[in-house]
Amino acid sequence: MKKMNHKNISVNVEYLTRVEGHGNIVVDVTNGVLKKCNLEIVEAPRFFEAMLRGRSIFEAQHITSRICGICACAHTLASVQAAEDALGIEPTDQTTRLRELLLDMEILDSHILHIYLLAAPDLLGVKSFVPLIDTHPKVIRRALRMKKTCNDVCDILVGRHIHPISCIAGGFTKLPHAKDLESMHSLLMGMQPDMDATVDLALQLKFPEFERETEYVGLVNDGPGYPLLTGDIGSSDGKRVHKKDYKKVTNEFIVEHSSAKYARLSRESYAVGALARTNLNFNKLCAGAKMVANAATYKPPVHNPYLNTVAQLIECVHCLDHSIGIIEYFMEHGIRQEELMLVGLNEKHNLPVKAGNGVGAVEAPRGTLYHNYETDDQGIIKNANCIIPTAQNINNIEHDMKSLVPGILDKTEQEITLALEMLVRAYDPCISCSAHFLDVRFEGQ
Amino acid sequence: MIKPKVAFFDFACCEGCQLQVANFGERLLDIIGSIDLVEFREVMSEKWDKNYDISIIEGSITTEHAMERIKKIRDRSKIIMAYGSCATIGGVNGMKNNFDLEDIRRYVYGKDYAFYPTIKTRAVHQVVDVDYFVNGCPVYQPEFIEVLKSALLGIPYHIPDKAVCVECKLNENVCMYDRGITCLGPVTKAGCNSWCINHGNICYGCRGMVTNPAENAMKDVIEMYHISLDLVMKKMDMYNKCRELDEEDES
Numbered sequence: 001m002k003k004m005n006h007k008n009i010s011v012n013v014e015y016l017t018r019v020e021g022h023g024n025i026v027v028d029v030t031n032g033v034l035k036k037c038n039l040e041i042v043e044a045p046r047f048f049e050a051m052l053r054g055r056s057i058f059e060a061q062h063i064t065s066r067i068c069g070i071c072a073c074a075h076t077l078a079s080v081q082a083a084e085d086a087l088g089i090e091p092t093d094q095t096t097r098l099r100e101l102l103l104d105m106e107i108l109d110s111h112i113l114h115i116y117l118l119a120a121p122d123l124l125g126v127k128s129f130v131p132l133i134d135t136h137p138k139v140i141r142r143a144l145r146m147k148k149t150c151n152d153v154c155d156i157l158v159g160r161h162i163h164p165i166s167c168i169a170g171g172f173t174k175l176p177h178a179k180d181l182e183s184m185h186s187l188l189m190g191m192q193p194d195m196d197a198t199v200d201l202a203l204q205l206k207f208p209e210f211e212r213e214t215e216y217v218g219l220v221n222d223g224p225g226y227p228l229l230t231g232d233i234g235s236s237d238g239k240r241v242h243k244k245d246y247k248k249v250t251n252e253f254i255v256e257h258s259s260a261k262y263a264r265l266s267r268e269s270y271a272v273g274a275l276a277r278t279n280l281n282f283n284k285l286c287a288g289a290k291m292v293a294n295a296a297t298y299k300p301p302v303h304n305p306y307l308n309t310v311a312q313l314i315e316c317v318h319c320l321d322h323s324i325g326i327i328e329y330f331m332e333h334g335i336r337q338e339e340l341m342l343v344g345l346n347e348k349h350n351l352p353v354k355a356g357n358g359v360g361a362v363e364a365p366r367g368t369l370y371h372n373y374e375t376d377d378q379g380i381i382k383n384a385n386c387i388i389p390t391a392q393n394i395n396n397i398e399h400d401m402k403s404l405v406p407g408i409l410d411k412t413e414q415e416i417t418l419a420l421e422m423l424v425r426a427y428d429p430c431i432s433c434s435a436h437f438l439d440v441r442f443e444g445q
Numbered sequence: 446m447i448k449p450k451v452a453f454f455d456f457a458c459c460e461g462c463q464l465q466v467a468n469f470g471e472r473l474l475d476i477i478g479s480i481d482l483v484e485f486r487e488v489m490s491e492k493w494d495k496n497y498d499i500s501i502i503e504g505s506i507t508t509e510h511a512m513e514r515i516k517k518i519r520d521r522s523k524i525i526m527a528y529g530s531c532a533t534i535g536g537v538n539g540m541k542n543n544f545d546l547e548d549i550r551r552y553v554y555g556k557d558y559a560f561y562p563t564i565k566t567r568a569v570h571q572v573v574d575v576d577y578f579v580n581g582c583p584v585y586q587p588e589f590i591e592v593l594k595s596a597l598l599g600i601p602y603h604i605p606d607k608a609v610c611v612e613c614k615l616n617e618n619v620c621m622y623d624r625g626i627t628c629l630g631p632v633t634k635a636g637c638n639s640w641c642i643n644h645g646n647i648c649y650g651c652r653g654m655v656t657n658p659a660e661n662a663m664k665d666v667i668e669m670y671h672i673s674l675d676l677v678m679k680k681m682d683m684y685n686k687c688r689e690l691d692e693e694d695e696s
Contacts, residue, residue, distance in 0.1 A: 045561045046457055046507070050549035051540040055679070062649055063683065066537045066582065069461020113467065117488050128489035130482060133474060141471050148470030159644035161468065162461040162583045166644040173645025344626030344647050345676065 007032045007409055011417050023429065025420050027405060037402045039394055039424060052384035057083050057353075057375050058169060058346050064371060064386065065163045070113070070430055072163045073106035073154070074364030075371070077229065078386075082371040083169035086358025087379070089351060094336055095171045097326050100229050102157060102167060103362065104323035107228070109150035109161060110365035111274070111312040111319075114428045115202065116143035119309050122422045123205045139201065142194050149191050153184050153323075170351050171341040181335070185327045188320060195320055199292050202313045207306040208419060212403045214303075214396055215266050216276035217249060219363050226277075226284040226318060228363040234280055236301065237266040243361035246370045250387050262395040263387075269396040272367025272389045273427065274311035275302060289318035305400050308426045312365075346379065353379040364389050366430050390429045397427055449498035449597060452484035453528075454518055456504030456511050457538050457566070461583045462529030463488075463503055469586065476590075479597070497522045499596055502575075505531040505538040505687075506567040519573040524596055527569040528589075530582035534653040535687025537582070538566040542686050571690050577602055582651035582684065585637045605635045606656050609648050613639035621647050627672055629680055632658040650684045 011027035028036035048067055052060060061079040065072045077099055084091060091099070116139070117129045126132060132140050151161045156176060159165030166174040176184070219227040220234030233249050234240045241248055250263045264270065278285070282293070282300040293299070293314050298307065343350055360371040367389030374383040400423055408416055453463060466473065467488070483493035500522035506512055519525060530536035541549060542565050550558035569575050579592050595602035609630035613620075616639050621628035629650035630642060641648055667677060 045550075045553065045563060046538055047541050047549045047553050047563070050544060050552040051537075053552075054543075055683075059683070063537060063540075066459050066461075069459040069464045069583065072459070072461060117467070121490075127491050128485075130477070130489060130491070133477065141474070144467075144470045144473055147467060151468045151470075159640065159646075160583070162464055165641050165646045168646070340645070342624055342626065342645070344621065344628070345680075347627060347672070348625045 009409070009413055009416060011413065011420060013417060013421065023424075025401075025417075025424065027401070027416070027420065029405070029409065032409065034402065034405055037398065037405055039398050039401065041394065049384045049386060052373070052381045055381055056345050057086060057373060057379045057381055058343055058351075060371075060373060060381065060384075061168055062163075067386065067388075068430055069162050070110055071106060071364045071366070071369070073102050073158070073161065073167075074362055074369055075386075076164050076167050077103055078360035078362045078364075078369045078371040080167065080169045081230075081360030081362065082358045082373050083360075084358065085360065086356035086373050086375050087169070087352060088354060088356065089170060091171065092339055094339055096229070097329065098157070098172060098175075099167065101323050101326045102154070102164070103228050104319040104326070105150050105153050105157070105161070107363075107365045108316055108319040108323070109147055109154075110428075111316050112143060112146045112150070112198075114365075115198070115309055115312055115316075116140075116146075118428065119422075119425055120205070122418070122425065123207075142197060146191055146194050146198070149187050153187055156180050156184055168341060168343055170343055171339055173341055173343070175335050175337055175340055176330070177335070177337075178331075181327055181331050185324065185331065188324050188327065191320060195317060199295070199313065199317065202310065203296055205309075207304070207309070208422065209304065210306060210400075210404055210407075210423075211303045212305070212400055213301075214399070215270035216279040216301075217265060217270045217272050217392070218277045218280045218368055219361065220280055224284065226281055226286075226322070231361070233361060233368065235265060235270065236276075236279055239266060243359050243370075246359060246361060246372070246387065250370070250392060252387065252391075263392040264395060269399045270392065271305070271396045271427075272392050273308055274315050274365075275305065275308040276367060277363060278302070278311045278314060285314065285318050286321045288321050289314045292317050305397075305423060306426045308428065312428070353377070366390055366428055367392060388430070390427070393427050393429065397424055397429070448479065448481040450483045450493065450496070451480040451499045451501065452482075452493060452497045452522075453486070453501045453503065454484075455486065456502065456515065456532070456569075457507040458504030458529065458531040458536075460503065462531075462579075462581075465583050465586055465589070476593070495521075499524045499526060501526045501528045502532050502569050503528045505535050506569065506572050507538060507541075507563055509562065509564060512564075512572055515569065515572055524576045525569070525573065526577040526579060526592065526596060527575045528579045529584050530580060530651045530653075530684055532569045533578045533580050534685060535566050535568045535571075535690075536651070536684055539684065539686035540682060541566050542689070543682060565690070566687055567690060568687050571687065571694070578604060580604065580634060580652035581637055585640065588636050607635045608655055608659075609633045609635050609637065609639050609642070609652070611635050612637070613642050613648075616643055618642050622666060622670055625670075627670075627677060627680065631663055631666065632681075650681060654681075654685060654688065 009029035013025040024040040026038045064079045065076045154161035158167045166172050216236040219231035221227045221231035253262050279300045355377040357374045370387040372385040527533045592602045612635045628647040630648040633650045634652040
């Protein structure tokens with residue numbers, strides 16, 4: 001204990017690796033006292049909200065999809081929802097189901113990438129997936145195969161996974177035919193054995209023990225399904241607000257050390273993402289996903305942020321099951337090709353245009369994502385606001401770090417750094433998205 | 446045979462083009478087998494402190510810090526490959542150059558905007574010499590393989606300097622202009638196999654303009670279909686705003 005009291009620790013991780021985007025971790029412990037514990041977002045800001053001003057609402061999906069290469073489909077879905085809300089367009093039942101399928105693929109693809117390529121190397125004690133190619137070839141091949149399957153389904157559904165082509169405000173510019181439905185069905189059914197193997201592998205992984213209860217936020221609704229595409233915004237502290245009132249939830253503020261904006265609701269910080277969603281809506285998961293949770297002794301409410309990776313695994317099982325269900329629905333009922341849309345910049349006035357203020361709120365892989373556009377009567381964007389899941393999580397991650405560090409001061413600087421890196425990676429941060437985030441810098445040596 | 450040392454670096458971008466690599470599936474292992482991948486921050490913690498044979502650059506240059514960083518990478522690299530629209534033509538980041546930089550910083554970050562320095566968006570070749578270009582937002586995987594093969598063999602890669610329309614016709618799509626909406630296919634570099642139009646959307650010009658765009662023909666089309674010039678110019682600015690900086694260099 002004596003040694004601990006006088007300890008000086010300086011963690012300085014510049015450009016944290018195996019996360020999407022650029023961020024630093026800076027920790028300064030002087031004489032055993034935690035002086036500084038920050039997650040710095042150093043991503044070059046890209047100013048999407050400012051650039052949208054003056055552009056057509058019908059260009060918003062194409063542009064905002066480019067905010068993030070990993071969650072391009074989630075940005076697309078939030079964008080088209082916001083645009084339709086502003087224009088007063090109600091999506092058809094078919095459009096909604098196809099969008100749910102797209103979001104299932106997005107979450108599955110992103111979670112697989114995170115579990116296998118970004119998180120697993122830490123748990124297996126290597127620096128990246130590259131050494132695993134030689135030591136665990138079957139595992140790496142499986143990961144790449146599963147990821148490719150999600151991509152192949154997206155290729156059929158929307159042209160490609162990264163920056164989807166045919167999912168636009170109003171509906172779809174290309175719709176799957178019977179043979180496309182069969183191809184997607186066969187691809188996803190073929191993924192089942194790999195999913196079973198993924199569950200077996202993930203159940204063997206040991207996660208660090210650490211608990212800090214926080215407020216968990218995500219979409220909630222009164223329907224029977226696990227809410228990902230639509231709903232109100234709910235929290236574990238009992239808040240429930242309409243998506244139009246998202247600013248009452250996010251309450252953004254700026255801090256000097258970060259180009260991301262910070263968020264808080266009922267307490268000093270809140271968390272979004274797979275762990276938050278399973279805490280809020282566990283009972284709505286499919287039976288297979290609940291069985292996996294049971295096998296992992298994962299019993300919500302869960303307060304260990306490292307277990308976000310387990311929550312992701314549970315959601316993978318759910319999304320695969322759910323997506324197959326959607327495709328089977330269409331195999332039975334058929335696709336109404338007459339709903340095909342041709343919009344462009346709405347030159348032919350196929351969609352009604354009016355002044356409006358619309359909000360889109362969807363569950364991206366990393367948590368609730370908001371897009372908000374205000375348009376004039378010509379459909380030109382006057383104001384735009386995009387609030388990204390990681391931006392909401394950063395404040396919560398810092399509070400986790402501050403809670404974690406004092407308890408592990410007896411460990412080496414290297415061990416502390418790894419524990420912090422793993423913590424941040426568990427949130428699967430998407431920094432280029434939040435562009436408004438990671439490298440660990442230990443200061444003050 | 447010593448495998449070439451290859452590194453990926455990212456600047457201002459969505460990192461989607463890097464992910465296009467992960468999306469190769471098991472074929473990725475064949476690519477990794479033919480090179481020595483020494484740095485790739487998004488998926489690797491390993492770092493390399495010597496020279497690179499090929500540096501693959503994703504993203505645009507948008508801060509003074511990035512200007513210095515790309516120059517250092519250039520100094521340590523035999524070959525620089527600009528990878529994806531943000532790197533090759535500035536891409537969507539270029540839209541920023543339509544605005545007063547102080548105004549956009551203030552719009553996004555409010556009174557504390559001064560914490561967020563930014564400069565005019567530049568494509569990579571507008572700061573350092575570039576040896577190979579892979580266009581597209583995102584990059585078209587078959588083209589990336591062709592360019593990478595050329596770079597590994599040390600031979601030039603010729604980007605087709607014809608319009609997207611050429612590939613679009615071969616794919617038997619009905620022309621968007623005939624369907625009543627505007628499309629940038631006539632002035633945009635081919636090589637993507639008219640990806641977006643095949644899926645019912647329009648061309649947004651993400652691959653950059655052909656060297657000699659058929660301006661008169663484009664004007665005829667604009668007149669024939671009664672399209673406002675302002676609308677088309679704005680469309681050009683979505684990906685191609687940074688070309689102004691090339692013109693400044695020439696003059």
